Amino acid sequence: MNDTFLMRCEESPAALLKPVALENVRINGYLGRYLERALEITIPSQYELLESTGRIDNFRRASGKINREFQGYFFNDSDVYKWVEGCSYALIYANPEQREKLKAMLDEVTKEIADAQSPDGYLNTYFTFEREKDRWTDLANMHELYCAGHLIQAAIAHHRVTKEKTLLNVALRFADHINKTFGPDKKKGASGHPEIEMALVELFRQTKNRDYLNLARFFILERGKGYAGGKEYTIDHKPFLELNEVVGHAVRMLYLCCGATDLYLETKEESFFKTLIELYNNMITKKMYITGGVGSRYEGESFGEDYELPNRRAYAETCAAIANFMWSWRMLLATGKSVFADTMELVLYNGLLSGISIDGKHYFYVNPLEDSGKHVRQEWFKCACCPTNLARFLPSMTNYLYTVSDKGLWVHLYENSHCEATLNGEKVSIWQNTHYPFSSEVEILVKTEDPVRFDLFLRIPSWVEDFEIFLNDGEVDFNLENGYAKLSREWKGLNRIVLRLKMNVRLVQSHPYVRENTDKIAVFKGPILFCAEQIDNPDVDVWTFTLDPNEPLKENVEYDSTLGRTTFLTGRGFEIEKDMQLYRPYSRCTLKTERNITLVPYHLWCNRQAGKMAVWLNCT
Amino acid sequence: MNDTFLMRCEESPAALLKPVALENVRINGYLGRYLERALEITIPSQYELLESTGRIDNFRRASGKINREFQGYFFNDSDVYKWVEGCSYALIYANPEQREKLKAMLDEVTKEIADAQSPDGYLNTYFTFEREKDRWTDLANMHELYCAGHLIQAAIAHHRVTKEKTLLNVALRFADHINKTFGPDKKKGASGHPEIEMALVELFRQTKNRDYLNLARFFILERGKGYAGGKEYTIDHKPFLELNEVVGHAVRMLYLCCGATDLYLETKEESFFKTLIELYNNMITKKMYITGGVGSRYEGESFGEDYELPNRRAYAETCAAIANFMWSWRMLLATGKSVFADTMELVLYNGLLSGISIDGKHYFYVNPLEDSGKHVRQEWFKCACCPTNLARFLPSMTNYLYTVSDKGLWVHLYENSHCEATLNGEKVSIWQNTHYPFSSEVEILVKTEDPVRFDLFLRIPSWVEDFEIFLNDGEVDFNLENGYAKLSREWKGLNRIVLRLKMNVRLVQSHPYVRENTDKIAVFKGPILFCAEQIDNPDVDVWTFTLDPNEPLKENVEYDSTLGRTTFLTGRGFEIEKDMQLYRPYSRCTLKTERNITLVPYHLWCNRQAGKMAVWLNCT
Structure with a gap:
C-alpha cells in the first residue's frame, strides 16, 4: 500500500526466479485448509457437475460412444481440461483414500478426452460431425485455441504428476496439428480468447521443442491485425507491443499478458518487458480494486477507464482475480521484485478466495465490494469458468510460496x-x-x-x-x-x-478520482481486507454507518459455526440519518446515533447469510 | 425536491385533465429555441440520414421498387415512423418555406410506407420475402408490435395535422390485421417491446372503435405468461397488475406504463391505477437520477436495484428520459397532481434536453452524470432510437404546457x-x-x-x-x-x-444509500441542474474540487459563441490533493488549495469540448 505499490521499473529485471516443483512443497495453514477442501469437496463435486451437465458426454459424443446433441457452450471442453489440471495437482497432496478416488475420476476423464481426438490430432468436441467443416474459421469468437491451450496445460500437469503419457501425447498431437496449421508461412491467426500462448511456452519448457515457443510468439505478434476480431474486447485493436493500457475483457487481457511474460522469461526480449511493465503499472495504479479484483465493468466483463472502480456494480470476475495472480507471479519470476508478490498476496486473500465458499462448493462469478443482499453464491454457472479455474488454482497454491x-x-x-x-x-x-x-x-x-x-x-x-x-x-x-x-x-x-x-489495523483511502470512495475508508489487518456484513450488525445499517477513524478498532477472535475460528474487528462510529427523500436540500446536520460495527474478512462474506455488505465504509 | 416529491396517492385521482390541441399552442421561449432548431435542422438532417442509412429504402425494397438487402436492424422501420410523427407535428409550427420543404419530405416518406403494405394489411419491411413466413413467430424479440405501434402513432399525428387519410388508412388496415390475429379467442401474445398498447388506446380515441381499446388491454394483461420472453428484461416475468417495482429494460418498462395509464384514462379501472402509482413511486423515490434520467444499468439498458445510481457509468438513455416524461404526463392527466409535472420539468430541462446538442444534430444515447472526457455526442447511432425519439418529442413540447x-x-x-x-x-x-x-x-x-x-x-x-x-x-x-x-x-x-x-441557488444532497454521492452535492437554480465542465475551469480539476457550501454561488449571464446567452454559476471552495497512489494509508489532512469553480447547465454539457464533467461535486 506504500510507494513500492507503484512500480516504475525502468531498468532490466534484476532476478530470474525458478519455481520449486509442486511435489516438494506442503502447506497446512490457512491456505492449506482451502487446499484440503479442494481435495475433499471442490474437485469431486465438480466431477459430478461435469458429468451431469454433459461436459464429459460431449467427449463421448465426439468419439462416437453416445449419440446426443452437444451440450452447453461451445467452449465447455475447457472446463473439463481445467478440472483435469486441478485434479492432477490434487493427487500430489491427496491421502491414499482421496488419491484412489481422484485417480479413478481422472483416469475416466482423460480416457474420454483421448478417445475423442480426431485422427489428424484436432480436438474440440464442439467442432465435430456437422460442425467439422467450421474448424479454425472463426478464431475471434469460437475459442478453439483457448480450449487447446487448456488441454495442453492439463496434459502437462497430468504428465508431471502421474508420469503417464496418454494425455501428453494427445496434447502434443494437437499442438503439432496447430503448428502445421498456423505460422508465418501458413494460416495467419490469433485467438479471440488468449490462453494458447502460455500453454505453448509451457509445452516448450516440457519438450524443449522451440517450435512451440515460436508459435506462441507468432500468436502474440499476430494480434492487432483483425484475426481475433479486431476489437478492444479481444485485445486485437492494436499490436501487442503497442499496448499501453489494460483494456477489454479482463481475463483475455491478463491471460495474454501471462503468455507474453512466459515468452519473455524464455526469450528475454526487452520490448516485451517494456510493454508488460507499462500494462502492469496501469493495472495496479489505475484499474485494480482494493480487493485485488480487476475488470470493473459488467459490459464485456472488461476493464473500465482509469479510476473507474464502482463498488456495487463491480464485476471483478473470480477468473480475472486468478489471472491477476497468475500474471503477477510471472512478473515476479522475471524480476524478483516484491511489488508483484504484494499483488499476489492482496488478490489471493481478498478478491480471489472470495470466489469460493467455506463449504468448498459454492462460487461467486462476480465479486462486488458493496451489495444490497441480492448477490449469493451459486453451485455452478452455465459458463462455469470460475469454478473450474478455482479447481485448478487451489491445488497449485503450493507453487507460489517459494x-x-x-x-x-x-x-x-x-x-x-x-x-x-x-x-x-x-x-x-x-x-x-x-x-x-x-x-x-x-x-x-x-x-x-x-x-x-x-x-x-x-x-x-x-x-x-x-x-x-x-x-x-x-x-x-x-x-x-x-x-x-x-x-x-x-x-x-x-x-x-x-x-x-507489525500487523496493526490499517485504514486505507482511495485516490480522489475514484469518486465512489470519497470520504470512505477500507480496513485491513495484515493482508486481510475487512468488510461490514449485515449479519454481524443487527442494530446498525452497514451502508449508513460512519466510522470514527480516531477510535481504534478492536480485534476479536471468535468461533463461528460456519466460518470456524475467525478474526473479527469492531469499530466505533455512528449511523447517519436515512429516513429521507432520494434527494433533498443540503443540510450539514443529519441525525447521528452512536454505534459499534463488526467487520469480517471480505473473502468470507456471504457464507452465512445474504445481506447488505460494504467494503468502503463512510468515514467522518 | 421537497416532500411532495414523494407521492403516496391512496385516494382516487382528483382530476382528469385534457390536453389542448397542438395547433392551439405556440412557444417561443427557451423551449421554443429547441423547437425552432428541430424544424430547421433536426428533422431535415434526420430525413437525410433515414435515406442514407437505407431505412427508407427498406420500404422501397418491401414494395418491390428496388432490389437490395434489408438494411440495418430489424426494427429500423420504427425510426421512420417516429420521424413521420415528428415531421407531422413540425408542420404546425413551420414557416411557409420550412413547411414546403418538410411537407415534400413527409409526402415522399408516407408514400413509401403506404406502398410497402402487404395486401392483408401487414406492414413490417423486415418480415418480407424470405422472412414473410416468420411473421408473429417471435414476439419477445422481433419488435413487430413495437413497430406497428409507432406506425399507428405516426399515422394519427399525420392525419390530425394534415387531415390526409393515406397513412391513417394504412395504420387502420394494419391495426385491423393485428386485431384479427390476436385476442382472447385468437392468437395469444404480448410484445417484447411495449409501444403497441398506447398506440391502440390513441387509435381508439381517434376512431372510437372499442376493439382497439380492448386489444390494448389484452396485450397488457397477457404479460407475465411468457409470450414476451418471460423475463424481467421484457417485463414479462409477472402479470402487469402484480408489478410493484420498475425493473428491466427502462424504455420497455416505461412505455408499458404509458400504455397502461392511457388505458386507465379511458377505463378508470382502479387496479391499474394502484399498480401504476406504486411503480411511479418506486421510480421517483428509489431509481431516478437527479437529472430525471432513469435506467441506471448498461446491462440490458435497465433499471438497477433501489438506490443503484452510479454517476460515471449511468446509462440514463435519452429514450428513457423521454419515456419518463411521457409517463409523468399521462399520470398528470389522470390526477392533476403537481408531482408529475415536477418530474416532467426536472427531466425535460436536464436529462432529456441533454440528449441533443445545441447545433440540433448531435446526440447522446447515454447521459452520464460524471465523465472523464471520453463521452462525446454523435451524429447518429446504428440503433437510432434516441435521435428519432427527439425528432418527435421536440415538435410536440407545446402539448405539455396547458x-x-x-x-x-x-x-x-x-x-x-x-x-x-x-x-x-x-x-x-x-x-x-x-x-x-x-x-x-x-x-x-x-x-x-x-x-x-x-x-x-x-x-x-x-x-x-x-x-x-x-x-x-x-x-x-x-x-x-x-x-x-x-x-x-x-x-x-x-x-x-x-x-x-423565488429562484435561489439550491444545494441538494442524496439519500445515503446512493453511496456514490456521500458528501457530495448537486447545484440547482430553479429547475436547472448545473454541472462542472473542465472547459470552464482551466485551473481546477472538477473531479477533485470541493465546494464550500457556506460560500454563496454567484450567477453570471454570459454570451458563449456556441451556447449563446447562458447562465453560469461560480462557487468557491478548494481542490484536494490528487498526486497520490490509487490506495494509501488514511490521513485526515490532505493538501488543499483555494479555488473557484464555474458551473454550466447540465443539459448543455459537452457542446463545446469533450472533457471532465461532474454533476455531484465534493463538498466539505
Whole structure:
C-alpha cells in the first residue's frame, strides 16, 4: 500500500526466479485448509457437475460412444481440461483414500478426452460431425485455441504428476496439428480468447521443442491485425507491443499478458518487458480494486477507464482475480521484485478466495465490494469458468510460496508449510510455522545437510510499518533489496529465524478520482481486507454507518459455526440519518446515533447469510 | 425536491385533465429555441440520414421498387415512423418555406410506407420475402408490435395535422390485421417491446372503435405468461397488475406504463391505477437520477436495484428520459397532481434536453452524470432510437404546457407562449411572457371574449421556497391545491397575472444509500441542474474540487459563441490533493488549495469540448 505499490521499473529485471516443483512443497495453514477442501469437496463435486451437465458426454459424443446433441457452450471442453489440471495437482497432496478416488475420476476423464481426438490430432468436441467443416474459421469468437491451450496445460500437469503419457501425447498431437496449421508461412491467426500462448511456452519448457515457443510468439505478434476480431474486447485493436493500457475483457487481457511474460522469461526480449511493465503499472495504479479484483465493468466483463472502480456494480470476475495472480507471479519470476508478490498476496486473500465458499462448493462469478443482499453464491454457472479455474488454482497454491534463483532461496508468501529445495546442488529444507495471515509472527526453520552459502530472501509486505528478524534468538544482519530482507550467510545444520511483521489495523483511502470512495475508508489487518456484513450488525445499517477513524478498532477472535475460528474487528462510529427523500436540500446536520460495527474478512462474506455488505465504509 | 416529491396517492385521482390541441399552442421561449432548431435542422438532417442509412429504402425494397438487402436492424422501420410523427407535428409550427420543404419530405416518406403494405394489411419491411413466413413467430424479440405501434402513432399525428387519410388508412388496415390475429379467442401474445398498447388506446380515441381499446388491454394483461420472453428484461416475468417495482429494460418498462395509464384514462379501472402509482413511486423515490434520467444499468439498458445510481457509468438513455416524461404526463392527466409535472420539468430541462446538442444534430444515447472526457455526442447511432425519439418529442413540447378540465385551465410548464383554449364552450386566450427557466418571473395574460367563470391553476414547482402572485398589479386570493395555486373567479376581458417564484441557488444532497454521492452535492437554480465542465475551469480539476457550501454561488449571464446567452454559476471552495497512489494509508489532512469553480447547465454539457464533467461535486 506504500510507494513500492507503484512500480516504475525502468531498468532490466534484476532476478530470474525458478519455481520449486509442486511435489516438494506442503502447506497446512490457512491456505492449506482451502487446499484440503479442494481435495475433499471442490474437485469431486465438480466431477459430478461435469458429468451431469454433459461436459464429459460431449467427449463421448465426439468419439462416437453416445449419440446426443452437444451440450452447453461451445467452449465447455475447457472446463473439463481445467478440472483435469486441478485434479492432477490434487493427487500430489491427496491421502491414499482421496488419491484412489481422484485417480479413478481422472483416469475416466482423460480416457474420454483421448478417445475423442480426431485422427489428424484436432480436438474440440464442439467442432465435430456437422460442425467439422467450421474448424479454425472463426478464431475471434469460437475459442478453439483457448480450449487447446487448456488441454495442453492439463496434459502437462497430468504428465508431471502421474508420469503417464496418454494425455501428453494427445496434447502434443494437437499442438503439432496447430503448428502445421498456423505460422508465418501458413494460416495467419490469433485467438479471440488468449490462453494458447502460455500453454505453448509451457509445452516448450516440457519438450524443449522451440517450435512451440515460436508459435506462441507468432500468436502474440499476430494480434492487432483483425484475426481475433479486431476489437478492444479481444485485445486485437492494436499490436501487442503497442499496448499501453489494460483494456477489454479482463481475463483475455491478463491471460495474454501471462503468455507474453512466459515468452519473455524464455526469450528475454526487452520490448516485451517494456510493454508488460507499462500494462502492469496501469493495472495496479489505475484499474485494480482494493480487493485485488480487476475488470470493473459488467459490459464485456472488461476493464473500465482509469479510476473507474464502482463498488456495487463491480464485476471483478473470480477468473480475472486468478489471472491477476497468475500474471503477477510471472512478473515476479522475471524480476524478483516484491511489488508483484504484494499483488499476489492482496488478490489471493481478498478478491480471489472470495470466489469460493467455506463449504468448498459454492462460487461467486462476480465479486462486488458493496451489495444490497441480492448477490449469493451459486453451485455452478452455465459458463462455469470460475469454478473450474478455482479447481485448478487451489491445488497449485503450493507453487507460489517459494522460489530459487542463482542467488538463493526466496520466500514470497507466508503460510504454515514445508519445502524441499535444491540450491547449487545441495538440498535445503525449509519450514514455516505460523498462523499467518491472522498472526504477525512467522517462525522459519532452515536445515541443510552440508554447509551451503546462499541468500535467504524474505518478503517484507508493502503494508508493513515495521518488522523484526531474529536468527537463533539473536540479532541478524540483513539488507533490504527489492522489498525482500536478504540474509546472506553460510547455512549449516538447523537455523531458526523469527520474522515479526507489525500487523496493526490499517485504514486505507482511495485516490480522489475514484469518486465512489470519497470520504470512505477500507480496513485491513495484515493482508486481510475487512468488510461490514449485515449479519454481524443487527442494530446498525452497514451502508449508513460512519466510522470514527480516531477510535481504534478492536480485534476479536471468535468461533463461528460456519466460518470456524475467525478474526473479527469492531469499530466505533455512528449511523447517519436515512429516513429521507432520494434527494433533498443540503443540510450539514443529519441525525447521528452512536454505534459499534463488526467487520469480517471480505473473502468470507456471504457464507452465512445474504445481506447488505460494504467494503468502503463512510468515514467522518 | 421537497416532500411532495414523494407521492403516496391512496385516494382516487382528483382530476382528469385534457390536453389542448397542438395547433392551439405556440412557444417561443427557451423551449421554443429547441423547437425552432428541430424544424430547421433536426428533422431535415434526420430525413437525410433515414435515406442514407437505407431505412427508407427498406420500404422501397418491401414494395418491390428496388432490389437490395434489408438494411440495418430489424426494427429500423420504427425510426421512420417516429420521424413521420415528428415531421407531422413540425408542420404546425413551420414557416411557409420550412413547411414546403418538410411537407415534400413527409409526402415522399408516407408514400413509401403506404406502398410497402402487404395486401392483408401487414406492414413490417423486415418480415418480407424470405422472412414473410416468420411473421408473429417471435414476439419477445422481433419488435413487430413495437413497430406497428409507432406506425399507428405516426399515422394519427399525420392525419390530425394534415387531415390526409393515406397513412391513417394504412395504420387502420394494419391495426385491423393485428386485431384479427390476436385476442382472447385468437392468437395469444404480448410484445417484447411495449409501444403497441398506447398506440391502440390513441387509435381508439381517434376512431372510437372499442376493439382497439380492448386489444390494448389484452396485450397488457397477457404479460407475465411468457409470450414476451418471460423475463424481467421484457417485463414479462409477472402479470402487469402484480408489478410493484420498475425493473428491466427502462424504455420497455416505461412505455408499458404509458400504455397502461392511457388505458386507465379511458377505463378508470382502479387496479391499474394502484399498480401504476406504486411503480411511479418506486421510480421517483428509489431509481431516478437527479437529472430525471432513469435506467441506471448498461446491462440490458435497465433499471438497477433501489438506490443503484452510479454517476460515471449511468446509462440514463435519452429514450428513457423521454419515456419518463411521457409517463409523468399521462399520470398528470389522470390526477392533476403537481408531482408529475415536477418530474416532467426536472427531466425535460436536464436529462432529456441533454440528449441533443445545441447545433440540433448531435446526440447522446447515454447521459452520464460524471465523465472523464471520453463521452462525446454523435451524429447518429446504428440503433437510432434516441435521435428519432427527439425528432418527435421536440415538435410536440407545446402539448405539455396547458391542459383544461371541468374545473378550469391549468398551466404546468412555464415558457414564453400563447394558447387558445376552450372552457365551457367559451374561448379563452392565455399568454406567458417569461425568460423561464432562467428567470423567476412569469407574466401571464388571460383574455376572454365574454365573462367566464373558471379556475386558473398555476403550478408551484416543488423546488420553490416562496412565491408571490399578483393580479393586475394587486394582491389576489388563491388556494394551493395539489401543488397548484388555484385562482377562482369570473374572468372578464384582459387580466394580467404576475407569478414570482423565488429562484435561489439550491444545494441538494442524496439519500445515503446512493453511496456514490456521500458528501457530495448537486447545484440547482430553479429547475436547472448545473454541472462542472473542465472547459470552464482551466485551473481546477472538477473531479477533485470541493465546494464550500457556506460560500454563496454567484450567477453570471454570459454570451458563449456556441451556447449563446447562458447562465453560469461560480462557487468557491478548494481542490484536494490528487498526486497520490490509487490506495494509501488514511490521513485526515490532505493538501488543499483555494479555488473557484464555474458551473454550466447540465443539459448543455459537452457542446463545446469533450472533457471532465461532474454533476455531484465534493463538498466539505
